Amino acid sequence: MRTVLVTGAGRGIGRTTSLRLAASGWHVYAGVRKVEDGERLVAESSGRIEPVQVDVTDPDQVAAAGERITSLDALVNNAGIVVGGPVEGVPLADLRRQLEVNVVGQVAVTQALLPRLRESRGRVVFVSSVSGRVATPMTGAYNASKFALEGLADALRMEVHPWRIGVSLVEPAQTDTDMWQDAEAELDATVASLSPEHRELYDAHIAGFRRMIPLSQRMASPAEKVASTIERALTSRRPRARYVVGAGPKLQAVAAGATPTPALDALLRRVSGVPRSR
DSSP states (O other): OOEEEESSTTSHHHHHHHHHHHHTTOEEEEEESSHHHHHHHHHHTTTOEEEEEOOTTOHHHHHHHHHHOOOOSEEEEOOOOOOOBOTTTSOHHHHHHHHIIIIIHHHHHHHHHHHHHHHHTOEEEEEOOGGGTSOOTTBHHHHHHHHHHHHHHHHHHHHTGGGTOEEEEEEOSSEESHHHHTHHHHHHHHHHHSOHHHHHHTHHHHHHHHHHHHHHHHHOEEHHHHHHHHHHHHHOSSOOSEEEOSHHHHHHHHHHHHSOHHHHHHHHHHHHTOOOOO
């Protein structure tokens, strides 16, 4: 039986992916932060999922997961958070947390499990985003984490090629998960974290971003579609370096590469509700 560790399995893409892979016959180690999330996954999978408590920012938990899992065919690095707000005003502690979870934590888990994957000639999938190719206003911290993840995955793919370990990036855009459904509340929390000065300076940016949320929610891809793409990356005979999920994200990726920067900036400013120059 093939084995896989999925991080961030307590909700959203990670949860959906864990259930899908278990239904396909994989033995799934579901990396969760909360014990109750793991218990729910066990119940929903009729015991085919084995929870592993692992906060990717906790070195002891990551090391324990590496010791516990003695055989592994695949790793899905999915754990992630979103920190919003203008680059000028984002609290540095929040920026560090963004990078610790989305970048450093992913590398830590990968380092801990690569010896197992070398034995099995396994696969590594990083759940990135089109935001790792195209930066947008008010999401600079998140963009930074995904741009970094893309570079690390590209380097890793070349480095582990001698051991026939496949490394792929899965790049969705907005996904219909509780994280994106709670975007309004997340934005409110972001605004609350700004200083009064920055709230005033970026008031129009915030209002524009808020107007964009309902449209983005309607355009969000189902989590099942992302999970299906992850499964394809794990099982393809010749895995691709990148899998873009959905027609909209594919168009974004192509447009970003083909559009001159000034024109792309103008388009993204308009879509994001950034006010015109004063």
